[in-house]
Amino acid sequence: MARVVVDVMLKPEILDPQGQAVQRALPRLGFQGISDVRQGKRFELEVDGPVDAAALARIHELAETFLANTVIEDFVVKVEEGQETRKAEEAAK
């Protein structure tokens, strides 16, 4: 079973009030040197079977029609190795 990640972010030209709120709060909280923050969504899809070109094409279509609003959002589809992902998550604990 493979994991496919879809990252959905507001397009650069779209105002991101959520990200701005985070960015403005940082100096108050003692974190300097962050000039911009954008906040988006991350979807982790567990795909049954192999992630071949056909599966990726379907996931791309899914992301385009259902996960992202392509009028205001960009999305990126990435395949992640299950093993790597778990290691990264372990490291963050």
Add this chain to the structure above:
Amino acid sequence: MARVVVDVMLKPEILDPQGQAVQRALPRLGFQGISDVRQGKRFELEVDGPVDAAALARIHELAETFLANTVIEDFVVKVEEGQETRKAEEAAK
């Protein structure tokens, strides 16, 4: 200027109703073969100056105290090359 990405996901043992709603909707919409969906947040931070070990340590602290609720969420801090990111975004358009 470098971009640092913080991915915040609910811990695996925490129920994710948002992800479940997406997963249950997929067969209705004609997408089979996705056995699980988890939805999380992605923060893109633009960092002034070099992203060295000290800067990463600060961003790790920032993510831990402010971006993620570590009782229920895991987070991963990743450095992204500006160039690569732009290319990936271009590809998604």
